[in-house]
Amino acid sequence: MTFLCLASYFKGNRFLEQCKADGNTVYLLTIESALQEEWARHACDDVFAVSNFHDRRPLINVVAYLMRTRKIDRIVALDDFDIEIGAFLREHFRMTNTGHGDTIVRFFRDKLAMRMRARELDIRIPDFCPIFNHDAVRAFLTRVPGPWLIKPRSEASAAGIRKIHNADDIWRRIDELGDEQSFHLIEQMVPGDLFHVDSLTANNTAIFTEVNAYWRPLLDVYQGGGIYATRTMARDRLEVAALRQVNASVVEGFGLGWGASHTEFMKAHSDGQLYFIETSARVGGANTAEMVEHATGVNLWAEWARLECSRGTNEYSLPVLKQRYGGVVISLARQETPDTGEFNDPEIVYRLNLKNHIGLVVVADNPGRVEQLLTNYMERIARDYQAVMPAADKVSH
Numbered sequence: 001m002t003f004l005c006l007a008s009y010f011k012g013n014r015f016l017e018q019c020k021a022d023g024n025t026v027y028l029l030t031i032e033s034a035l036q037e038e039w040a041r042h043a044c045d046d047v048f049a050v051s052n053f054h055d056r057r058p059l060i061n062v063v064a065y066l067m068r069t070r071k072i073d074r075i076v077a078l079d080d081f082d083i084e085i086g087a088f089l090r091e092h093f094r095m096t097n098t099g100h101g102d103t104i105v106r107f108f109r110d111k112l113a114m115r116m117r118a119r120e121l122d123i124r125i126p127d128f129c130p131i132f133n134h135d136a137v138r139a140f141l142t143r144v145p146g147p148w149l150i151k152p153r154s155e156a157s158a159a160g161i162r163k164i165h166n167a168d169d170i171w172r173r174i175d176e177l178g179d180e181q182s183f184h185l186i187e188q189m190v191p192g193d194l195f196h197v198d199s200l201t202a203n204n205t206a207i208f209t210e211v212n213a214y215w216r217p218l219l220d221v222y223q224g225g226g227i228y229a230t231r232t233m234a235r236d237r238l239e240v241a242a243l244r245q246v247n248a249s250v251v252e253g254f255g256l257g258w259g260a261s262h263t264e265f266m267k268a269h270s271d272g273q274l275y276f277i278e279t280s281a282r283v284g285g286a287n288t289a290e291m292v293e294h295a296t297g298v299n300l301w302a303e304w305a306r307l308e309c310s311r312g313t314n315e316y317s318l319p320v321l322k323q324r325y326g327g328v329v330i331s332l333a334r335q336e337t338p339d340t341g342e343f344n345d346p347e348i349v350y351r352l353n354l355k356n357h358i359g360l361v362v363v364a365d366n367p368g369r370v371e372q373l374l375t376n377y378m379e380r381i382a383r384d385y386q387a388v389m390p391a392a393d394k395v396s397h
Helices: 013-021 056-067 080-092 102-109 111-120 134-143 167-183 218-224 238-253 288-296 300-310 367-384
Strands: 002-007 025-031 046-050 074-077 128-130 148-152 162-164 184-188 192-202 205-214 228-232 259-268 274-280 325-332 348-351 357-364
Touching: 002 013, 002 080, 013 025, 013 300, 025 056, 046 056, 056 080, 074 080, 080 102, 102 111, 102 274, 111 128, 111 184, 111 238, 111 274, 128 134, 134 167, 134 184, 148 167, 162 167, 167 184, 192 238, 192 288, 192 300, 205 238, 205 288, 228 288, 228 367, 238 259, 238 274, 259 300, 288 300, 288 325, 288 348, 288 357, 325 367, 357 367
Parallel strands: 002 025, 002 074, 025 046
Antiparallel strands: 128 184, 148 162, 148 184, 192 205, 192 259, 205 228, 228 325, 259 274, 325 357, 348 357
16 A cells, blocks of 8 residues: 655654555655654655645645655554644545544544543543633533633643633633634643553554553643653553543544554542543654553554554454553753763663653563652652743644
8 A cells, every 4th residue: 555644743753664564655744844854764655845734725735746646545644733634635535434534533633522522422521611602601610610721622732721720810811812712622620640541443442552640640740840751550450440441432432443542531539530631543752652662562653554554454463462561751951962871770771862851761570660760760850950941832843
């Protein structure tokens, strides 16, 4: 087959390499500002670039021009922000039988659509209200106690989320949004422990699921400054079985079909219940793929590529699984190129190479050792490396 892979951000080399290794023709379409990144060009039959992915008509023209002499079988979006573009192109070229169209993609990109779908499926979610009708918002604020979160419907991570404690400030924020109000929602804040479930789905059945726990909720890290960390949960904990079950309800009920997903759930401090927060049809960022691979033997990017090649067939099978435990720690760094040589434990399997960042991935045979390492590393990074920047309202590539 011939794959056209969309990526406005530098990620997905293992996807490209696996596609090529399976005998496919692989084209990469990126943006000009990312063209000089270290793409796996050896796995690409050609690489193309446009100025941006925002102007959709020129993008259609580019893809249409490529298709005059090339038969494209699959359009795959590798970055979260490109998923909607992939669906848009499939709709235009009537390729929705080979991937998601606009309706399904909204369940994996639009926070309002995914909450409404979760409600239809009886999946527990924090109470919410779209910011369409102001009387409905007033009724929500009267009925639901604060604090509340105002969230963009289609951002990534915790970008643009505002935590608000009183109704007057809610209305001030809504006024600030102006014509952007309908692109946001308001939600009850549910304090708790945040988990992410990274999985693979074939024929709309979750066939691989790894449950991981953030050290701190992402909103706290993103807006308050701090060090990001996550790790594999002990697989015999009761929460793991419950999270596997509710994750399957999400990805199968939302119609993922084939591919990778990254889904977040909150275990509330108030009642101990699990609440669905959001999902996405992609591989998790912040070195999640490296952590999962070293803990389980499953590279989410490569297996996603194999799933795309197997779409609509029964030819896919998982690799042999390992039962180790992984962890990730990442922070902004004061140093442009931090020297991580002082971190020399044999459990370190990956070191992040990114300007003004420090990051390590560890793997061990038991979760206690991972906890010990991450605790130690976070203390040392906070003392010797950590930098803090103000939170942005939008994620910029």
